[in-house]
Amino acid sequence: MPGHSCAVRGTFFDFVDDPWKHIGREAESARFVRDGLLVVEDGIIADFGDFAEVSKRRPGLQVTHLPGRLILPGFIDGHIHFPQVRVLGAYGNQLLDWLQNWIFPEEAKYSDREYATEAAGHFFQSLLAGGTTTALTFTTSSPVSTEVLFDESERRGMRMIAGLTGVDRFAPDYSVITPDDFYRESSRLIERYHRKGRNLYAITPRFSVGCSDEMMERCRQLKQEHNDCWINTHISENPTELYTSRRQSPDCIDYTAVHEKHGLLGPKFVAGHGVWLSNSEFQRFAKAGAAVAFCPLSNLFLGSGLFRLGRALDPAHRVRVALGCDVGGGNAFSLIRVMEEAYKVGLCNNTMLDGSVNPREQDAEEAERNKLSPYRAYYLATLGGAHALYLDDLLGNFQKGKEADFVVLDWNGGQAAMPWHQSLIVGDSGPESIEQAAEVLFGIMAVGDDRNVDETWIAGRRAYKKGAN
Numbered sequence: 086m087p088g089h090s091c092a093v094r095g096t097f098f099d100f101v102d103d104p105w106k107h108i109g110r111e112a113e114s115a116r117f118v119r120d121g122l123l124v125v126e127d128g129i130i131a132d133f134g135d136f137a138e139v140s141k142r143r144p145g146l147q148v149t150h151l152p153g154r155l156i157l158p159g160f161i162d163g164h165i166h167f168p169q170v171r172v173l174g175a176y177g178n179q180l181l182d183w184l185q186n187w188i189f190p191e192e193a194k195y196s197d198r199e200y201a202t203e204a205a206g207h208f209f210q211s212l213l214a215g216g217t218t219t220a221l222t223f224t225t226s227s228p229v230s231t232e233v234l235f236d237e238s239e240r241r242g243m244r245m246i247a248g249l250t251g252v253d254r255f256a257p258d259y260s261v262i263t264p265d266d267f268y269r270e271s272s273r274l275i276e277r278y279h280r281k282g283r284n285l286y287a288i289t290p291r292f293s294v295g296c297s298d299e300m301m302e303r304c305r306q307l308k309q310e311h312n313d314c315w316i317n318t319h320i321s322e323n324p325t326e327l328y329t330s331r332r333q334s335p336d337c338i339d340y341t342a343v344h345e346k347h348g349l350l351g352p353k354f355v356a357g358h359g360v361w362l363s364n365s366e367f368q369r370f371a372k373a374g375a376a377v378a379f380c381p382l383s384n385l386f387l388g389s390g391l392f393r394l395g396r397a398l399d400p401a402h403r404v405r406v407a408l409g410c411d412v413g414g415g416n417a418f419s420l421i422r423v424m425e426e427a428y429k430v431g432l433c434n435n436t437m438l439d440g441s442v443n444p445r446e447q448d449a450e451e452a453e454r455n456k457l458s459p460y461r462a463y464y465l466a467t468l469g470g471a472h473a474l475y476l477d478d479l480l481g482n483f484q485k486g487k488e489a490d491f492v493v494l495d496w497n498g499g500q501a502a503m504p505w506h507q508s509l510i511v512g513d514s515g516p517e518s519i520e521q522a523a524e525v526l527f528g529i530m531a532v533g534d535d536r537n538v539d540e541t542w543i544a545g546r547r548a549y550k551k552g553a554n
């Protein structure tokens with residue numbers, strides 16, 4: 086892998102385990118190194134630990150010191166749309182109208198290479214400014230958009246998953262692609278881009294409501310021929326979409342069954358939203374090793390509903406969950422903002438689960454799992470997201486041998502109120518314990534945004550510095 090070599094000294098925070106497995110003692114899932122040293126060789130973590138020990142093992146290194154900051158693994162976004170950069174925050178519609186009025190007309194422009202190239206610059210710059218170093222992204226049904234996306238991510242050395250986005254119904258004529266063309270172009274793009282540089286390919290049926298049985302069968306064929314590829318789609322986002330799916334597929338008991346019927350549900354299958362998934366569907370996701378990308382910014386912005394995180398994370402049937410910003414349904418690129426909204430969704434769900442509205446819905450354990458502590462939130466944005474996407478062998482924490490993508494957070498960097506707010510917890514010298522670090526991180530997700538991202542590093546090289554780009 087092409088990468089850079091460096092040694093970075095600072096205060097580090099990452100995860101070694103799933104905090105939901107350590108309820109009541111979540112600090113055990115995390116790791117805090119107050120004065121640490123991260124050594125990177127060719128983009129890969131070669132050493133990590135206390136500065137005093139690592140610097141003794143590796144004398145003579147040229148060290149970049151980043152005091153007054155918290156360094157975390159780069160954020161991993163499990164659901165975003167490259168061709169929707171320009172239409173984030175469109176007024177007034179729920180999902181299906183919003184697609185027709187805003188999204189399909191904008192996405193059509195991405196068959197123009199020049200337009201797509203300009204957009205790619207904005208897309209990657211916005212990701213980096215939010216501290217996001219890896220994303221699973223949709224493109225359009227034009228191969229040009231997929232080529233431009235992969236060419237740009239390779240140029241920047243970023244770990245991205247994407248694929249030609251298939252839709253052959255429920256969209257204007259200019260947005261559809263025939264199943265045969267989709268199959269042929271997907272095969273060509275897999276050959277050209279999958280595992281080239283850090284690029285990975287996702288076979289991408291946009292959503293089954295927009296995909297005929299023939300299109301879904303082509304996806305099955307592609308997955309059989311390229312089992313190493315991912316599958317990226319949407320599921321159970323909006324009630325009208327759900328009813329449409331039921332009408333289209335009377336032979337399937339629910340939305341998930343459509344994907345089971347075509348052999349797609351399994352490892353490396355990632356579906357955005359899952360707001361209206363039933364308990365049975367969650368259980369089948371868990372059994373299959375499939376993942377849901379939880380997109381609260383989008384679910385609230387489009388009025389889709391409240392994802393039942395605590396239900397998805399039932400330890401008896403734990404679903405793999407990543408966070409997604411879902412730009413442009415989501416109205417910001419920042420996973421810090423996504424964590425904030427995810428926290429609020431959890432608390433809204435708990436209004437029902439505490440039994441005060443309906444005693445029969447009381448479920449204290451699910452309610453506890455809904456509460457997004459800083460450990461749980463940042464886990465989902467880093468190691469948990471990597472686990473959901475089957476990337477945790479490559480990314481997600483500072484373990485030796487993993488890829489050195491990381492984000493440098495300034496806990497005072499957000500709105501004007503932040504420095505005094507954070508000074509309640511932490512002095513100028515920064516957090517002194519893991520508990521203090523977690524409180525500072527909660528301050529960032531509750532009060533902050535991408536202004537708290539001071540730097541973003543890709544494969545051992547600084548790719549973004551706030552104010553400098």
Ligand SMILES: [Zn+2]
Nearest residue numbers: 166319357411
């Ligand atoms: Zn989406």
